[in-house]
Each structure stands twice: as structure tokens, then as C-alpha cells.
Amino acid sequence: MSEMLGIGVVGAGAIATRIMAHLRLPDAAEKVRLAAVCDPVPGRAAAAAAKYGAAASYESYEQLLRDPNVDLVTICSPIGLHYEQGVMAIEAGKHVHSNKTMATKVSEADDLIRRATSRNVRIVASPGVMIQQETRRKRKLCLEGALGQLSWAIAGTAMGSGTYHLNEEVRTGNDLLSNVNPGWYFRRPGGGPMYDATVYPLHELTGIVGPAKHVTALSGIGIPEHMFGSERIVTEMDDSTILLIDFGNAFHGVVYATIAGSITEWTPNIYGTRGAIIGSKFGDEVLKREGDRTPHVTGGHFGLREAHVYEDIMQLVDWVLEGVPSVANAEHARHVIDIIESGYRAAETGCTQELVTTFEPLPLSELQNNI
Known part of the structure; x- marks a missing residue:
């Protein structure tokens, strides 16, 4: 090669x-x-x-x-x-x-x-959220005990309405690159806001606090159909889901994918006995800082959308060329898939589900520098 x-x-x-x-x-x-x-x-x-x-x-x-x-x-x-x-x-x-x-x-x-x-x-x-310096700072705070004993967390998105996907600029034009049909987002398998959007805060929450143990959930369809131009799209995949996740040691997380009412703006709030991470802040400390960057998002990439996806791709390129594994690994992605799949099963059966996967979160030794 x-x-x-x-x-x-x-x-x-x-x-x-x-x-x-x-x-x-x-x-x-x-x-x-x-x-x-x-x-x-x-x-x-x-x-x-x-x-x-x-x-x-x-x-x-x-x-x-x-x-x-x-x-x-x-x-x-x-x-x-x-x-x-x-x-x-x-x-x-x-x-x-x-x-x-x-x-x-x-x-x-x-x-x-x-x-x-x-x-x-x-x-x-993707999403390789643990590449981000802000997210690594949050994990470091938790590992060093700055929050005290972790109590509970909340994370999620209000992307269930489908409005974003129906109105993207690539959907509303009249040529081949700007009239892309979003119907897949409302269909099984793989549609809905859990797999598409709430996957981000799930990756971040588990990346910060580590793998989960159990999940239970409520889930359903709030908006039964949508219009895309003159096309009627029936909603097959749940658009309103609330997960309750057990991380062990009486630390629980609420994770949502709803049609309205986002509380946390994609990034989790994590509460402990000594302090809390609220969005991008820990007390008065701002965790998202000017100058934060990932290894490959420089120069002209800053002004382009999906820069985080480009970073994930370049992580793969470096792994292949230089033998450097990426933290955006398949094992972490599998664990998040486990949470989502088990959440739907819990909602369907009414029974709490035990998760069958895990992954190795970043150790403190990898968080000491360059954050």
C-alpha cells in the first residue's frame, strides 16, 4: 500500500x-x-x-x-x-x-x-467525541474526584420531530445534490433520533463516566407522519424515547430523544456530591476553550460542516499509515448500540435490560497532557 x-x-x-x-x-x-x-x-x-x-x-x-x-x-x-x-x-x-x-x-x-x-x-x-479536548477535560475531572461521588446525569436531543432533516439545504433544492430524500430517517431499521442524534450524547456520557450496566425505557411515536414536498412519509421508527441508565454505585443517567424540549443541548449534565458539569462548565471553569482543536481540523476545515467526521476519517488514515489506533473505536460504538437496542427492548417488554457489552474508557494517564 x-x-x-x-x-x-x-x-x-x-x-x-x-x-x-x-x-x-x-x-x-x-x-x-x-x-x-x-x-x-x-x-x-x-x-x-x-x-x-x-x-x-x-x-x-x-x-x-x-x-x-x-x-x-x-x-x-x-x-x-x-x-x-x-x-x-x-x-x-x-x-x-x-x-x-x-x-x-x-x-x-x-x-x-x-x-x-x-x-x-x-x-x-463515529462519533469520536473522546478526541475532543473539552470532553477529555470532563473525564479528567470525574476521575480526579472533582465532582465527588457521581449522583446522576442527563443528556439527549430533541431531534425526533424530523424538522432538521426535512429542511436541510440538501433536501430543498432542485438538482441531484440538493433534493436528497430524508425518508430513511423515519423508517426501520436505523431511523429515528436515537441512532442518528442522541448517539452523540450517549457516546459523550459513556466516554466521560465509563460503560453502563443496565437500561430501562419508555418509547413511542409522537408524530405519525410527515410531508416532504408532496410525499407523505409514515413514521415507522420511534421518535420519542426516554432511557434510564444504571452505571453502578447508585449513579444513574437519563437520556432522551424527543420531539421537543431539549434541556442539555447535546452535551450531558453530570451531577456529583461536590460539584457538577453543566454543559461546558464546571462551576466557573469553562471547559470548552478558545484554541481547542483536534489533530486534523485546522485552517480551512474550521469553516466547514461535519469537521468532527473529517477528524474521525483522518484518525483511520493515521491508524492505517502509522499504526496509531483511534479512541473512536468500534468497541465504544458497540456499547452505545447496546444501550440503544436494549432500550428499545426494555420499552417493548417493560423489563429492565442487562447490557452485554463494555469498552475500555480513557485512563487518567492519557488525560494529563494536551487538554
Whole structure:
């Protein structure tokens, strides 16, 4: 393999086009070249390739995987396709970056990890929230006992209404790159705000305080249908879910995905007997600081959307080229998938679910410098 990797972008919708805007910048091109993009909508991949400078475009994912210039893929398709497409990439010998979530079931995540290990293929799974300096400061405070004994936490999003996805600029235009249908967001499998949005605060909360042990939940559909232009979209996936998570030692978390009423603005509040992290503050200390950066988000990347996803991709590139594993690992992603899947099962059965996965959170020794 050469010292520059070829990346294949799977899908040419909202996330994919924003990622390609990063990948065409000169600093990205020092390590990775935009080798190909695929999308099943006729003409969409070709339009994206022309706009962002991809070397090839395909309407078939299988064609992209056969391209010898593609060394790794970033999976930007609807969430319900991520597992199958991840398996196909691994079996083709391609390294994988998966946008959240990399699967919808623990059994699927287990299979991806097993296959990747067997094939000596690397997986980085978004969102890599523990790359962020702010989040690492929060974990350091908890590990050093600054909050005292942890009591409870709350985190979540109010993305269940679907308004954001229905009105994104890539949905409301009249060309191939700006009329992308959001219907997948309301369908099974993989639709709904838990897998798409609340996955972020779940990654952050577990990254800060460590893996959970049990979950129970209430869940349902609050808005039964939506209109996208003249198309009526029936809501199949729950849009209103409240999880109650047991982390052990009488420390509990409330995590929500609702149609209205966000309390925490994506980042968790964590309360202890000596203090609390409220959003980005610990008392008077501001934890999100001017000058905070991740290793690859510099220069022109700051003004572009989905910079955190670009960082996750470059974490994979570094892992492949330099042998440096990423904290945005598949094991953490699997644990969050376990919480979501088990939460839905708890809501359906009325019974608290024991989680079957875990992961290794960052130790204090890795949090002492550069935060």
C-alpha cells in the first residue's frame, strides 16, 4: 500500500458531500485522495465527483469496492445499511470509517469487529467525541474526584420531530445534490433520533463516566407522519424515547430523544456530591476553550460542516499509515448500540435490560497532557 490512501465515499447525500468538501482541501490530500464516490440515484455520484474532484463515480457500491484505487471507505449511507455495507467493505479488504451508528444491533457490531480482526482491517466508528479536548477535560475531572461521588446525569436531543432533516439545504433544492430524500430517517431499521442524534450524547456520557450496566425505557411515536414536498412519509421508527441508565454505585443517567424540549443541548449534565458539569462548565471553569482543536481540523476545515467526521476519517488514515489506533473505536460504538437496542427492548417488554457489552474508557494517564 502506498503512503497515500484512496478513499471511497459511500453515498452522495448530506454527510457525504460535507465530508468531500473537507477531503478536497490541500492538507487532506497529503495523506488521502478522493478516489471514488457511489450513490444509487442515477447521476448523483457523477455530480458529486464533478463538484468535489473524485477520480471515479459509480451507481453501484459493488463497483466502488472493486476499484483497486480504493483503500478505505467512509460509509455515509442511511444507518440501516451500515452493517451490510461494512461487512462488504471488510470482505473486500477495505478499511472502514462508519458514520454513526456502525450497526443497529449488538450482534451486527460483534460480527463487524470479528470480521475486521480476521481480515486485519481497521474500523473507526463515529462519533469520536473522546478526541475532543473539552470532553477529555470532563473525564479528567470525574476521575480526579472533582465532582465527588457521581449522583446522576442527563443528556439527549430533541431531534425526533424530523424538522432538521426535512429542511436541510440538501433536501430543498432542485438538482441531484440538493433534493436528497430524508425518508430513511423515519423508517426501520436505523431511523429515528436515537441512532442518528442522541448517539452523540450517549457516546459523550459513556466516554466521560465509563460503560453502563443496565437500561430501562419508555418509547413511542409522537408524530405519525410527515410531508416532504408532496410525499407523505409514515413514521415507522420511534421518535420519542426516554432511557434510564444504571452505571453502578447508585449513579444513574437519563437520556432522551424527543420531539421537543431539549434541556442539555447535546452535551450531558453530570451531577456529583461536590460539584457538577453543566454543559461546558464546571462551576466557573469553562471547559470548552478558545484554541481547542483536534489533530486534523485546522485552517480551512474550521469553516466547514461535519469537521468532527473529517477528524474521525483522518484518525483511520493515521491508524492505517502509522499504526496509531483511534479512541473512536468500534468497541465504544458497540456499547452505545447496546444501550440503544436494549432500550428499545426494555420499552417493548417493560423489563429492565442487562447490557452485554463494555469498552475500555480513557485512563487518567492519557488525560494529563494536551487538554
